[in-house]
Amino acid sequence: MIDAALLQCVGLTRRFQERVAVDGVNFEIARGETYGLLGPNGAGKTTTISMVAGILRADAGTVTVDGEHITTGASPAKRRIGLVPQDIALYPDLTAIENLQFFGRLQSLDGPQLGERMAVVLDVVGLTDRAHDRIEDYSGGMKRRANIAVGLLHEPQLLILDEPTVGVDPQSRNQILESIEALGGAGLSVLYTTHYMEEAERLCDRVGIIDGGHIVAEGTRRELVARIGEHDRLHVEVAGDGEAFASASRAIGGVVEVHRTDGAVDIVADGAARILPAVVDAAETSGAQITGVEVREPDLEAVFLHLTGRALRD
Amino acid sequence: MSRVLLVARTELLRRVRSRAAIVTAFLAPLALGVVFGVLIGGANNLRFRLGVVDADRSELSRSFVDGLLQANGHRPPGAKSDNPVRFREVATVGAARHQVDDAKIDAALVIPAGFGAATQASRPTTLLVLRRPEQPVSGQVAQAVGGGLASGVERVDLSVQTVSSLQGRAPSPEVIAAARSLDAPLATSELAMGARQVSPLAFYGAAMAMVFLFFTVSFAARSLLAERHDGTLGRILATPTPAGAVVAGKVLGVCALAVAGFVTVWIATSVLFGAAWGDPLPVVVLILATVAALGGVSTFVCSLARTEQQADSYASAVTFVLALLGGNFIGPGNAPDLLRRVALFTPNGWALRAFTDVSADAAGLGRIVVPVLVLLAFAVGFGAIGLWRVRRGIEQ
Numbered sequence: 001m002i003d004a005a006l007l008q009c010v011g012l013t014r015r016f017q018e019r020v021a022v023d024g025v026n027f028e029i030a031r032g033e034t035y036g037l038l039g040p041n042g043a044g045k046t047t048t049i050s051m052v053a054g055i056l057r058a059d060a061g062t063v064t065v066d067g068e069h070i071t072t073g074a075s076p077a078k079r080r081i082g083l084v085p086q087d088i089a090l091y092p093d094l095t096a097i098e099n100l101q102f103f104g105r106l107q108s109l110d111g112p113q114l115g116e117r118m119a120v121v122l123d124v125v126g127l128t129d130r131a132h133d134r135i136e137d138y139s140g141g142m143k144r145r146a147n148i149a150v151g152l153l154h155e156p157q158l159l160i161l162d163e164p165t166v167g168v169d170p171q172s173r174n175q176i177l178e179s180i181e182a183l184g185g186a187g188l189s190v191l192y193t194t195h196y197m198e199e200a201e202r203l204c205d206r207v208g209i210i211d212g213g214h215i216v217a218e219g220t221r222r223e224l225v226a227r228i229g230e231h232d233r234l235h236v237e238v239a240g241d242g243e244a245f246a247s248a249s250r251a252i253g254g255v256v257e258v259h260r261t262d263g264a265v266d267i268v269a270d271g272a273a274r275i276l277p278a279v280v281d282a283a284e285t286s287g288a289q290i291t292g293v294e295v296r297e298p299d300l301e302a303v304f305l306h307l308t309g310r311a312l313r314d
Numbered sequence: 315m316s317r318v319l320l321v322a323r324t325e326l327l328r329r330v331r332s333r334a335a336i337v338t339a340f341l342a343p344l345a346l347g348v349v350f351g352v353l354i355g356g357a358n359n360l361r362f363r364l365g366v367v368d369a370d371r372s373e374l375s376r377s378f379v380d381g382l383l384q385a386n387g388h389r390p391p392g393a394k395s396d397n398p399v400r401f402r403e404v405a406t407v408g409a410a411r412h413q414v415d416d417a418k419i420d421a422a423l424v425i426p427a428g429f430g431a432a433t434q435a436s437r438p439t440t441l442l443v444l445r446r447p448e449q450p451v452s453g454q455v456a457q458a459v460g461g462g463l464a465s466g467v468e469r470v471d472l473s474v475q476t477v478s479s480l481q482g483r484a485p486s487p488e489v490i491a492a493a494r495s496l497d498a499p500l501a502t503s504e505l506a507m508g509a510r511q512v513s514p515l516a517f518y519g520a521a522m523a524m525v526f527l528f529f530t531v532s533f534a535a536r537s538l539l540a541e542r543h544d545g546t547l548g549r550i551l552a553t554p555t556p557a558g559a560v561v562a563g564k565v566l567g568v569c570a571l572a573v574a575g576f577v578t579v580w581i582a583t584s585v586l587f588g589a590a591w592g593d594p595l596p597v598v599v600l601i602l603a604t605v606a607a608l609g610g611v612s613t614f615v616c617s618l619a620r621t622e623q624q625a626d627s628y629a630s631a632v633t634f635v636l637a638l639l640g641g642n643f644i645g646p647g648n649a650p651d652l653l654r655r656v657a658l659f660t661p662n663g664w665a666l667r668a669f670t671d672v673s674a675d676a677a678g679l680g681r682i683v684v685p686v687l688v689l690l691a692f693a694v695g696f697g698a699i700g701l702w703r704v705r706r707g708i709e710q
Contacts, residue, residue: 053552074556083552089545091324093331102324106317106553150549 006031006189007052007158011061014047021047023213024061029158034180034190036204038197038300040310044213045193046086049160052191053083065158079107082156086163088143089150092136096127096146099135100153107154121149124179141172148179158189165199177202197301207300211308225298228306231256232272233299236279237264237292244286252278261311268302317555321563322570329533329571339575343519343526344582350518350643362455365404365413365422365444372430378463379403379425399455407442414444420452421445423460433467434490436474513673515589520669521642523579524604524662525633530572531609532629534564535616535704539625547708557708561701569609576601592672596682600668603689607661610697611636617703636660661692 005028012025022044029035037045050056052063054070054077063070068077090099100118104110109117122128125145135143144164151159161180165173180203184190194200200207201221208218217224238245246260249267254275257268269275272295283290296302305311329335368379382401402419404410410422424442432439441460445453470490478484538561541547550560580597583589591597615632619625636642640662641649649657657663668685671677 050548053548055548055551072551072557074554074559076554078552078554081552083549085545085548087545089549091328091546093328094324098324098327102320103549103553105320106550106555108554 004031005029006033006066007191008064009048009052009061010063012048012051012058012063013060014051014056015059021213022051025210025213025215027208027215027218029189029191031157031189032184032187033205034184034192034203036200036207037191037193037210038195038200038204038207038304039193039210040195043195043210045195045210046162047213048210049083049162049191049193053081053160054078055083079154080157082151082154082159084148084151084159084161084164086166088135088147090135090143090146093134095132095134096122096138096149097131099146100150103150104153109154117153117155121152124152125149126175141168141175144168144172144176145179148176152183156188158191159183160191162193163195164192165194165196197299197304201300209300209304209307211304211310216307217303221300224300224303228268228298228303229256231268231270231298231302233296233302233305234267234269234272234276234279235264235294235296236267236283236290238283238288239263239291240288241286242288245283245288248282248286249279252282257306259305259309259311266302266305266311268306317559318563318566321550321555321560322567325534325537325564325567326570328537329568335530335533335571338526339530339571340578343523343575344579346525347519347522347579347583348515348587350514350522362399362421362452363402363419364399364452364456364459365402365410365419367404367407367410367422367424369407369427370425370429371427374430374433374467375425378466382459399459407444410444414446417446420449421456423456425463433470513590515583515587516591516673517666517670519579519583519589519591521637521662521666523576524608524640524665525637525642527572527576527605528608528612528633528636528662529629530575531565531568531605532612532616532625533571534561534568534609535613535619535700536622536625536629537564537568538704538708539616539619539622542708543622551708557705558701560708561704565609565613565701569605572605572609573601576605590673591669592674592676593678596672596677596679597669599679599686600665600672600682600689603686603693604661604665606693606697607665607689608692610693610695610700611661613700613704614696615700617700617707636662639663641666661689664688664692 007029009025009027012022013020014022025044025048027035037048039045047056051058051061052070054063054072054075057072065077065080068080069075070077070081091102094102097118100121101114104114104117118131119128122131125148127142127145127149130138130142135146138146148161148164151161164180165176168176177199180190180192184203184205190203192200192203204221206218206220207224208215209224210216217227236245242260242263242265246258246265249255249265250258252269252275254271255267255269259266267275267279276293280290301311329339366379366382368375383403385399385401404413404419404422407424410419410424413419414422422444424444426440426442429439429441441464443453443456443460445456474485474490477489538547541550547560551557580591580601584591611632612629615628616625619628639653639656640660641653641657642662644653657666664685668677668682671681675681
């Protein structure tokens with residue numbers, strides 16, 4: 001348990017009819033910490049943060065922010081949370097200012113305080129000049145930034161970002177990631193969901209790997225990578241009989257794990273360079289053609305593969 | 315500002331910016347109300363232009379024609395409008411044919427030469443009616459006018475024959491002339507009950523406002539479904555705002571728009587077209603009660619939908635069924651008896667009946683208590699279930 005954790009989630013569970021979307025999820029976020037929920041689509045990330053934000057009722061479990069419970073009603077503790085949903089959750093027929101005024105007032109901001117905060121967040125996301133334009137007239141990247149501005153407006157202690165870079169061009173994506181890094185650096189606690197391993201590695205102090213509604217592992221990048229040892233990962237793209245190639249690779253000395261993914265085989269091994277000739281031989285004997293090889297340092301993708309047997313983007 | 319009012323204000327702002335909402339709430343009901351009121355209302359207020367040809371030039375025919383021409387300016391007791399049949403004397407039968415063919419008159423009644431002499435001698439004679447084939451009603455009106463003359467002649471003729479048989483000789487021409495100048499002992503007169511005079515524009519203005527009002531108030535539930543899909547509802551619920559406040563705010567916002575639309579139709583048809591809606595106070599009460607009732611039904615109907623598209627379909631289907639059953643497309647007093655009974659199962663049927671009473675009979679608040687209570691029952695009954703379902707859907 002983290003001393004003086006800002007967010008505590010204990011035993012969060014949510015079912016949709018017979019399907020259990022989130023099953024007994026526990027995690028905590030310290031003040032000033034950026035925590036990533038990393039998992040593929042459908043892993044339960046959005047359901048989890050919907051319960052954390054008090055949008056969705058939990059079938060079991062509790063959420064507390066700074067010691068106050070979050071519920072689906074008019075919970076005052078919700079003022080401590082800023083939510084940036086995955087979709088552009090803004091009214092397209094209103095201007096950025098009108099959107100900020102509406103959501104700001106719902107957070108009990110008003111008068112000069114609201115005006116000051118609007119000016120600050122518009123400056124942070126670089127939309128001051130376009131503040132009086134309707135959201136429907138914004139580019140995709142500008143909409144994303146406006147979406148973030150609303151989440152920051154009331155100076156929350158915890159900012160929840162649900163896959164904020166999905167469908168964003170590389171330039172805007174980098175801008176968004178830099179903004180989040182700056183916010184984390186300024187002491188804001190951040191809960192960040194993503195299925196992009198590199199974003200989690202870049203932004204998050206700690207990562208919870210979620211799959212099938214469970215957090216299957218949690219820790220810093222270093223702690224998570226240590227779970228699979230200091231092994232290299234050989235990502236081999238193959239044509240032909242990939243299954244036979246995967247089986248043949250398992251027999252190579254020094255190979256720890258082999259996972260077959262779509263059009264490729266991932267081999268976790270001690271010393272990738274040393275076993276590479278044997279891998280080529282295995283491909284030849286099994287009737288597969290190697291179309292590409294990449295040696296990767298141990299990363300969260302490898303951890304996820306190790307823990308679930310699936311790639312993050314499966 | 316309370317969260318309910320904040321949500322309502324934002325909803326109203328968004329609706330006002332939406333062309334679809336402006337058309338639905340203001341333009342469409344006003345346009346259709348005026349079109350229906352003028353076209354169908356015109357059909358209920360038929361007017362005829364009849365020509366009269368006096369080819370006989372007898373004293374009898376002259377007095378008859380003069381009587382018809384004098385009737386042009388006559389207004390029956392209790393009637394608000396002039397005589398719907400206007401007479402014009404035409405010199406010859408040929409001229410009358412031309413005027414009928416050219417649609418300058420709707421029909422013509424011809425008193426043939428020798429008519430007076432024939433009636434004096436109690437010989438059979440015939441009045442001629444000229445009309446176009448597509449104007450049967452005008453011809454019937456002309457025939458009815460001729461029938462009035464014929465029955466007067468018959469009455470005098472019968473009297474003369476009776477006196478002749480009793481005295482053994484015919485009465486003198488002076489006595490016969492005196493008999494012709496007497497009024498008929500039995501006459502029929504049309505008198506509308508009370509002061510009931512339904513303004514077609516007021517009726518169809520209210521009827522069309524109600525049809526589109528149902529669409530307008532369905533914006534609330536449809537907006538919630540759209541916002542759930544777009545994520546803005548989730549963002550609102552992530553603030554300290556209860557689901558009930560969001561629902562109440564949405565309903566309040568669209569009801570304000572619906573009331574504004576209804577009031578616009580009322581004022582526009584009254585000021586621009588002279589529609590007589592009746593005393594303003596009961597009209598305002600009825601507008602509010604109607605908006606509440608249709609808002610309740612609409613919220614319930616849309617609460618059954620899971621997507622905005624489903625809600626659109628449900629709202630459209632229920633709107634037209636209610637409009638048909640409630641009599642919104644059928645003019646005042648034209649609905650068959652069964653439909654009038656069925657209309658009492660619909661909120662718009664009750665509302666239309668009350669609007670008609672206020673318009674036609676200058677009914678005050680006392681006369682519309684029952685319809686208003688029924689409308690409020692629709693509002694509370696359907697609205698409560700609908701709101702509960704919508705709120706439960708949000709919280710789940």
